[in-house]
Amino acid sequence: MIRTVDAVAALLVRDLRGFFRSRSQLYSSVFFPLMLLAILGTGVSEGLDPRNIDDYTTFLTPGMIAMTALFSSTFSSATYYQDRDSGILRVLFASPHSQRVILLGKTLSSVVIGVGQALIVLGVAAAVPAINFHWQYGVPQSIALTVLAVVLLNLFLSGLGQMLASRIRSMQGFHLVMNLVLFPFLFFSGAFFPLDQLPFWLKILGRINPLSYGVDLMQVSLYARDGSEGYFGVPLDLAVLAVLAAAVFYLGTSRRAGIEQ
Amino acid sequence: MGACYPARGPFTRTNVSAASTVTPVPSSNATAAAVDVRDVAYAYGDRQALDELSLSVPAGAIFGLLGPNGCGKSTLLSLLIGRRVAGAGEIRMLGDVLTPRRRERIGIVFQEPSLDPTMTVHETMRLQGRMFGVGRAATAERTARLLERVGLSDRATSMTSTLSGGMKRRLELARALLPEPELLLLDEPTLALDPESRQNLWEHLIEANAAGTTLLLATNDVHEAERYCQTVALMDQGRVVAQGTPAELKRGLRRDAVRVEWKDDPASDAATLRAWPGVGEVRLAGHSTHVTVDAASPFLTRLFSDAGDRVHGVTIEQSTLEDVYFQLVGKPISAATADGEGA
Numbered sequence: 001m002i003r004t005v006d007a008v009a010a011l012l013v014r015d016l017r018g019f020f021r022s023r024s025q026l027y028s029s030v031f032f033p034l035m036l037l038a039i040l041g042t043g044v045s046e047g048l049d050p051r052n053i054d055d056y057t058t059f060l061t062p063g064m065i066a067m068t069a070l071f072s073s074t075f076s077s078a079t080y081y082q083d084r085d086s087g088i089l090r091v092l093f094a095s096p097h098s099q100r101v102i103l104l105g106k107t108l109s110s111v112v113i114g115v116g117q118a119l120i121v122l123g124v125a126a127a128v129p130a131i132n133f134h135w136q137y138g139v140p141q142s143i144a145l146t147v148l149a150v151v152l153l154n155l156f157l158s159g160l161g162q163m164l165a166s167r168i169r170s171m172q173g174f175h176l177v178m179n180l181v182l183f184p185f186l187f188f189s190g191a192f193f194p195l196d197q198l199p200f201w202l203k204i205l206g207r208i209n210p211l212s213y214g215v216d217l218m219q220v221s222l223y224a225r226d227g228s229e230g231y232f233g234v235p236l237d238l239a240v241l242a243v244l245a246a247a248v249f250y251l252g253t254s255r256r257a258g259i260e261q
Numbered sequence: 262m263g264a265c266y267p268a269r270g271p272f273t274r275t276n277v278s279a280a281s282t283v284t285p286v287p288s289s290n291a292t293a294a295a296v297d298v299r300d301v302a303y304a305y306g307d308r309q310a311l312d313e314l315s316l317s318v319p320a321g322a323i324f325g326l327l328g329p330n331g332c333g334k335s336t337l338l339s340l341l342i343g344r345r346v347a348g349a350g351e352i353r354m355l356g357d358v359l360t361p362r363r364r365e366r367i368g369i370v371f372q373e374p375s376l377d378p379t380m381t382v383h384e385t386m387r388l389q390g391r392m393f394g395v396g397r398a399a400t401a402e403r404t405a406r407l408l409e410r411v412g413l414s415d416r417a418t419s420m421t422s423t424l425s426g427g428m429k430r431r432l433e434l435a436r437a438l439l440p441e442p443e444l445l446l447l448d449e450p451t452l453a454l455d456p457e458s459r460q461n462l463w464e465h466l467i468e469a470n471a472a473g474t475t476l477l478l479a480t481n482d483v484h485e486a487e488r489y490c491q492t493v494a495l496m497d498q499g500r501v502v503a504q505g506t507p508a509e510l511k512r513g514l515r516r517d518a519v520r521v522e523w524k525d526d527p528a529s530d531a532a533t534l535r536a537w538p539g540v541g542e543v544r545l546a547g548h549s550t551h552v553t554v555d556a557a558s559p560f561l562t563r564l565f566s567d568a569g570d571r572v573h574g575v576t577i578e579q580s581t582l583e584d585v586y587f588q589l590v591g592k593p594i595s596a597a598t599a600d601g602e603g604a
Contacts, residue, residue: 003394010391018379087375091436094342095392096365 007097011105012112015079019113029072029117033064034124040192041130053194055223058132061125062218063191065146066211068118069153070186074178076110077161081171103162103253110158111151118150134225145221149237153214155245159252166252185211190219195231206231213240293356295320295444295475296341301350303336303499310336312499313350318477318492320443323470325490326479327582329594333499334479335372338446341477342369355443365393368442370433372449372479378422382413382432385421386439393440400439407435411465427458434465438474445469447478451485463489481594483583493582497590507582514541514580514588517557521550521564522574537563542588548573553584 020026041057053059083089083106092102125131135142161178168174186192188202189211195203206212217237220230230237296318303311311333318324326334339345340352343359352359355366376385383404390400408414411431416424424432430450437445447466451459467489470476480486486493487507494504503510521527527550531543539555554560557577564572586594 006394007392010388014377014380014384014388017384018377021379083377086377087371087373088377090344090371090373091369091375091389092392093344094364094367094369095389096361096363096394097392098361 004097004101007095007101008105008108011092011102012109015076015106015109016112018079019076019109025075029068029075030120030124032071033068033121036067037061037064037121037125055132057130058134059194059219059223060192061122061131061133062146062215062222063186063189064125065118065121065150065218066153066189066191066215067186068121069114069150069157069214070182070211072114072117073110073154073157073161074175074182076113076158077165077178078171078174079110080106080162080165081174100253103166107158107162107249107252110161111154114154114158115147115150118154119147122146122150133222135222136225136227137221142221145234146218149214149217149221149241152238152241152245153211155249156210156214156241159245159249162252163248163254185209188212189215190231191215210240210244213237217241293320293353294318295322295355296324296477297351297353298337298341299351301337301340301347301352303333303340303345303348310499311340311347314496314500315350316494316501316504318475320475321470321473322492323466323476323478323490325486325493326477326496327481327483327486327490327493327586327594328496329481329592332496334481334496335448336499338369338448338477338479341446342367365440366443367446368437368440368444368474369446370430370437370448370450372452374429375433376421376424376429378420381418381420382408382424383417385432385436389436389439395440403439403441404435407438410468411435412461427454427461430454430458430462431465434462438465438469442474444475444477447476449480449482450478451480451482459485483581483586483594487582495582495586495589497586502589503585510582510585511580514553514584516580517554517560518578518580518584519552519554519557519560520576520578521552521572522576523548523550524571524573542584544587544593553580 037057037060041060044056044060080089083092089102093099095102126133133142137145160181164177164181165174168177184205188205188209190206191211195206195212195216198206213232213236216230216232217234220228220234220237224230232240294317296316298317299315300313301311301315302309302313314333314337326337328334336345340347341354341359343361343364354363357363380388386404386408387400389395390397390404395403404417405414408417411434413424413428413432413435416428421429421432434450445466450466451462454462463485466476478486478490491506492504493507493510494501495510496502525548527545527548531545531550534540534543534550534552537560539559541553541555542551544551552560561575561577564575583594
């Protein structure tokens with residue numbers, strides 16, 4: 001058991017080191033959502049005057065945090081292909097650990113990187129005067145709920161990324177599939193517009209979208225006020241996220257027969 | 262140099278756990294073959310890569326799998342390390358069935374490069390130590406010793422992407438040796454290396470073998486197998502067609518091998534040459550003819566007498582395992598077939 005934990009920790013350290021050495025990935029992953037927040041938040045709220053949304057920039061922030069987790073998990077999962085192509089994955093699979101342990105190490109590193117990036121965006125947003133979080137449960141409780149949402153979202157998304165990466169042979173194919181998954185996830189999650197103001201068919205898509213529950217939970221924690229429970233309600237948000245995170249993370253770290261190139 | 266690899270007796274080995282205790286190995290396993298393969302079969306779809314293959318690698322040996330690309334060598338190694346599962350047959354590694362835990366006693370150097378370009382030399386070794394449960398102090402000590410031995414001490418902080426091909430190979434070897442494996446699998450380890458690097462790598466391998474590590478080498482380099490391996494298994498189409506020491510395998514062959522280079526097309530066809538006294542196998546390849554003979558001098562006398570004006574050059578060699586292979590299989594090892602074995 002100790003050996004397994006140490007092996008997972010070694011893989012975690014290795015991936016984190018690789019992430020911090022990749023400056024472009026490090027900076028772009030944090031600056032991109034902040035840039036989008038500034039442009040969309042300012043542009044849309046000033047230029048389009050969105051009705052029925054009080055303070056669009058603040059409303060947008062939970063969605064940008066979710067987007068950070070989404071893109072981060074995709075980039076981190078793509079390192080599977082770098083590891084495969086460099087041959088190091090072959091060496092790791094020849095070590096005295098099951099493939100599940102190796103994939104667990106990789107997926108956990110993806111979770112840690114994603115959570116770290118999302119929390120940086122949260123921290124920066126909280127410091128911006130134009131963004132006014134309402135912290136309706138109190139600051140510590142709201143932060144705790146947001147962190148929980150971020151962790152569950154990253155477990156789900158990293159598991160999903162790893163599951164797809166270990167089953168799709170080419171990195172190009174992986175990115176195509178991830179884009180096919182990512183953008184609907186993002187657009188129908190309530191990140192850019194409130195789900196309750198959408199047409200019926202979009203509400204259905206929002207309801208079956210796992211990301212919606214994460215965005216909803218963070219909007220309840222950061223944006224909502226006056227005792228609002230959000231679109232789905234906190235208990236349902238937590239239940240759906242927890243079940244999906246556990247199931248998909250498990251599948252993402254499962255051994256796959258025919259893992260060869 | 263000999264002190265670089267600590268000697269191990271057959272009944273003990275260095276435990277690779279953090280606590281550096283010595284664990285006794287059951288005596289029944291101590292005398293077992295390092296690798297025991299019986300009637301193993303493996304297929305890629307409808308292509309049979311291994312076909313009822315059986316072989317036994319004695320503990321402590323340098324054992325060679327010799328055959329052309331696509332004959333099943335790499336597939337066999339991937340079964341031995343657990344990357345693939347045999348369709349039939351039985352494989353026993355170090356006296357027992359392979360489990361992930363058993364792999365801590367087995368090292369491998371892959372045919373393809375297998376270094377992470379974003380890691381330094383030192384980080385590469387440290388990761389190996391942690392993955393194999395080698396304690397921190399032992400990893401540090403062995404890393405220093407092994408890097409010194411393979412001439413990479415001054416590159417410890419270099420990114421692996423900055424190393425030359427030969428350096429990368431030596432690092433891969435040092436990494437494989439860090440857990441002090443009882444069995445080291447080598448898949449064409451000297452492929453694409455220059456002669457000096459090959460020589461250098463083999464010095465390290467021989468030293469590791471002298472310290473007790475069994476080496477199982479997959480190669481299509483006849484000279485490498487003949488020079489370094491105590492036992493060689495010749496493979497063709499997923500089967501072992503012959504096995505023995507190089508001397509045993511060559512027993513019964515003609516003594517000399519003569520390669521005749523013609524100015525244009527060969528002056529004599531294979532059937533004509535075979536009819537000459539003392540001539541064994543005859544192979545034609547473009548403007549050259551390869552002939553095994555009992556003795557080179559009478560053959561050359563007749564050759565120059567009959568067709569001396571058309572001979573461009575002659576090379577006389579001792580018969581090699583290539584000649585054995587040709588005699589058994591009917592084609593040279595160098596006539597590589599499509600691999601298709603996967604990575």
